[in-house]
Amino acid sequence: MPWTARENSMRDTVAHILSKQGAEKKPKFVCVSTIFSLMKTIDELCFLGLLFPTTHINHASHPVFLEIGQARGRVGWTQALRSNLGPHAGPSILIRLSTVRHRDDGKTEFLTPKEVVQVAAHEMVHAYLLLLSCRREQCGADFEVMHRDADGGGHGLAFVAVLKAVLGQIQSWGPGLEEFGMTDDAIYSANEIVTAATKGKMESQLRPRENRPLMEESGNTSATAPRTKTQGVAEPLVRETRSNDTAYEPVPDTTHSDAQHKFRRANTDPFVIIADILGVIWPIGFIVFAGLVIQLNDKETDESSAGQWRNAVTILATLFPILFAAVVGRLMSQIARWRLEHGAKMGMLEQLMGSRTVGGTILVHFQLRALNLLALFLLLIWVFSPLGGQSILRMLTTRSNKISRPSDVVYFDTDAPSQFAAWSESSPTSYAFNINRMSIVDAMYSALILSPDAVKSDSMDVWGNVKIPALSSYGSLDDPEWQTVPSSPNDVEFSSLVGVPVTRVSEGNTTFSLESSYADLACTNLTTDAFATNSSTSSSRLHFATAVVFNESPLCMSDRCGAAAPNGTWQGWNLNGTMLRNFTLANPDPQAGWNLALDTFVNTSLWGDLAWAQGHGIPYGRFNSPGSLVNETNIDARPTTLLFQARQQTDARAPPDYVTSRCSVTQHHVESRVRCSRAAAAPGGESSSARQTCRVLAQRPSRKPHASERVSQLSFPRVFRYVSRKLPLATNHHGTSYTADISLNYLDDPSSAVMTAAASQPELARVPARAFGFRLARLVNSYVFLSQAFDSAPSGSVDAQAVFETNVTVGVDVETDVEVWKVETVWAGLYILSCAVFLVGALTSAVVAHFVHGPDVLGYVSSNVRDSKFMEIPAGAGRMDGIMLTKMLKDKKVRYGYTQAASENTPLVGVGPKEEVAKIRGKKQVA
Template structure:
């Protein structure tokens, strides 16, 4: 017999291939082929006999297997090998098992990082980076867990198969390589044992770990309370009208602020802050020492002034403090409104000039109602007068300067009257004036972008003050300036036959109405037809604004640093004579404030962090277990591979003898071109391809099996199978 060739009828060669189909192994080329010719007996007596052959490696032109190509292909080596790992096998084992450990480390690192930053102040860039990592981890964790756990299940099953195990155990392990598979397999096998419970528990960690990465990190706010000092304009301070050359310096600024406040957007008028961010004080609605809450939203007429009080040194955070302020309150009870030419106005008796006509000796003011009267220089569309003043010795004083005055002081009555040129649509209103002293609880929320302050509660001031009948209007020097300049502040004159913006505001503070032509011409604009209480509120808002604005007009510009500089005592220069008070008073009042600072911090959910650590630890343990059983396993890994269907199969021709040491992937590479079918085969393997044993009724009894395509027929529903 030739040493170059060896021939064998392999155990896996179906007997129905007949004697003329035998296998031949070419020892030099390692190709396996079917022998054509020869007899059954010869093959049995001399299985390693040379013969003519044709290739079946690719099964492409073989008449039995139905292939097409005649290309020759190498076979696996028939030489026996020792059952041991090579250096390449060990390198592969270390590499792939090492990967299973590596995939767990990022999740341990993420958990450690989240625990480390817990309670610390957030950094926008770091926060964004951590949030991106948690989102990415939520996607990667189930994938990594499936990689490690699925591989471990295969390794454990392979080791059990080598050692010898029940089929149920193998199916439980191999079927539990996904989350759904772990649950489904136990039900399909009716396997309700400890292994089933352990497998379901292990795989439950996959979705839990993914969710934990999303929920492990949040943000929260930490509140720190500190003490601070807030400065604000003292409204008991003297008016700048009392200074030398005062009007020539600040009048343009004062009138500009006053006009801007009258025409400010409606959102500003109903806001707790004026156009420049100064705090507006609401009218106090009660008496006594009890605090009364202030509504968050107020009608514009509920504020005591359209100009607010400047605040200084308000730091970032939520500041709470109490401030003292005062304002004039008008109670208009005697209001007369005449539409037509009737003149119900009262002539004013001024202490210096403008005494014309028949004087009643009651009201005095720098105003006259007849523009043609001698010495009448006031040509405005409305007038102001009061019925009494403090003594001439105090003509440039203020209520705070007379705090020690005792005795009865009569209440001042302020007279407002229209003075249109045509003497039509007249209104005359008499209002009792009192000075109210209020303590307000203020809350300011300041950030780097904005500062929002509001009065949240009020009560009557608990400090000592002058008699409430002493008002800003009680001092003739100051009142003469106000009654002369304020009616002309918005530029409307008596001869124009129009009303000015002060009157427009009293009629309706809505800016869109103020700016209409109808109001400009004075049509349907009888102030006296309004509710007297509303007239008093709106007139009071305007008088208070004009006086407060005159205390320190250059501090109302919304620049706290600049405003505070000009409020220091005796701040007199030739260029800035306005802020030199007669008494050298400091116009800043300081008050203690409680500041709550809210800082954004990292907030770790310890519950979800624990779940993440447990899930990651289980994944790490699975990697260790997988490595352990992978090292202990000696046999080839065949579970989970389709190529295992060809192993020891009598219906599949093998590329050569041996091959029992091939791994699943190796066998698949060798036999990748073999076409398999799960179809009709016969249990004895001896009958013709399409013949079967007849059943009781004469019907052939068939058997299903995996075979090469030409060795198994396609199944047909309704056939009888054993």
């Protein structure tokens, strides 16, 4: 029957190698892959492929097990083996070849490829006959006659016939092969029986397979044949063997022992145990961290601990994906190993081995075009790697929180009596003392008027005291409920330029109610009249066109004044006068540009009657103030009118005019909701040194009992005498000056720029009555309040430990804005879930690792050459982990390319030694 094209190609390849390289004695030409490839081809062409059914050396399905080494003694050996039937059945025949010949003189000679193949063909005939020959009881043939020669060897009639046929076939494959198998002494010396002088005795058949030779001590099939054994193999290339034996000696049956199938248990390796422990400890540590973080929720932070926690979060967010990948990647490898031992589809194994990183998981499924439940499961697992890291970063944040704690706030009592009531000028000493104190009051008054516009419209004055808005400027005095103060300064008028001192404000935010009072002026439109000339005098002095009587005597500056004037008459100091006067020593006060007079005071019996105050249990310090009359019912509280007059000269040569307005006076008592904030002190500083900020949030009419609203601070003559005489002179302006003083400029326009740039007198008549009333009230209230608290206003709100002689202490809840930890519930939940997946992966990896018995061969470079027919691999390599085999072969250079084997005239590609494998160069084929 003619051969096929494939068989012709295989024949030509063998002929080419044996003819061209058959005489080479270099080890690189006598290698396992080359010898096996040639034997495989001869098997297919001469033995129907029955000895080596696959292209893999020593495949489990092969009936013949091949060992190639450098054994002493024979260069060829064939051994019949006994094995189980069933899934763990081993090969039936052992062929053992040596690539060297050890001479008696101790020298070693390398065989050529042609010599080794001749020996291999010889041994393949033995194997073929042992595998397929019938025994007498089965076919009636005498096995001894057919297979034994006269010396008891295995070269009987059947062997000689088959060998001649095989050699004749090979000799016909090409020129140079005519004497193949007939001239080499190795063919015959290989079949001689080793004498009894051969060294050693075979090792026990009961040892594990990797530790004992597959050819061991056995009895000769001939009853007369002596028991023999040989020296072991030196530096094996396929599997370590340490003895030879007589041909055809059966091996004792060890199929009932598990020793030949046992592997070294890699799961007891210390590194495996350490990996299992660390894999479980890591997720537990992350879960413990989650518990610690959850306990921080709503707890106050501090600078040092906050930095430590933030550093911990940053570090763990970096470590989580790394450790997660290490554990879950190991899990994928262990599951793939376990599935490989039990049999699995290559697609599944590739999915598992490719899913050892996040990117690898996505890439491998894209390349495999795999969309199944396993792919979805793997992607879902790896989602928790970045999700866990991001959850750590986002689950712990900080936020501002308000913490309330009780405290006390002290503020000045605006119902305190004016210190004007206790001052007197009855003696030179008291006069000098008053001048000193009045200079302080006047200076503070001027500072308030000349303060920047931003300060005038601010909720606090120049000294940080909280200013009280006039409730009637934006709300209703008839509404008893809280009314919100507008935030825009254009929508609210303040009752005074000076605020109420507030102290002992703690760090944080403090909200409290402040009781205060102020005088409210409802003024009429200003009228303008001209001065008239008094013709009865030679000096032609000017006087007012409308006569206004100023009763100055009841308001004398000493304690020994004249009789009190009845209510209903104007009582006040005429500083610009009916007759303009010059400054003299007898009249030390200069002229002023404007006057104030009042038509009604409290009962005249109360003006200086200390006995009345003592009889009513009123302390002297509270006398001459509305607060002393809270419980009095027989007080003559008539409507009170304040007279305002101002000289106005628009031309230095023309006669002056004067403007007049009458204002009804009422005392408003309001309750203000004040909010103060004091920042934390700088490190190393005192908290009391930090400036506080306060503003009134809302107001309502006071609900406490008070004196009649017709009784104001101005209703007491001992107070008003200073207001009437000193307030118009507070700015030290001479009334004869062409320009007006800054008080009148303020009444015309409160802007500081207008006041400081004014070159002429203001036109007060153009000011609306309502605006004029608020402005004049601010000036009067400011002057009166300075008389009450001139020694407390400059520092009371700045000094947290200031003490006021007349004060009100209120209990408050201080709200402090503190930074507290906030645990984001969603991110914390995702983080814990990621840790749970992390922990389950670690536990599963540890468990699966202890159910795997075989070596770890997946995912290593050494797996490419482990069973390669083109590589000479050390004996026992099949039972080694991939990393161990890599370490053993780490210095060996390999290459993927064209090998020396060919199929149908096409070179086979594979991984082999660098020097034996040709480079792949595009589409060029190597012959």
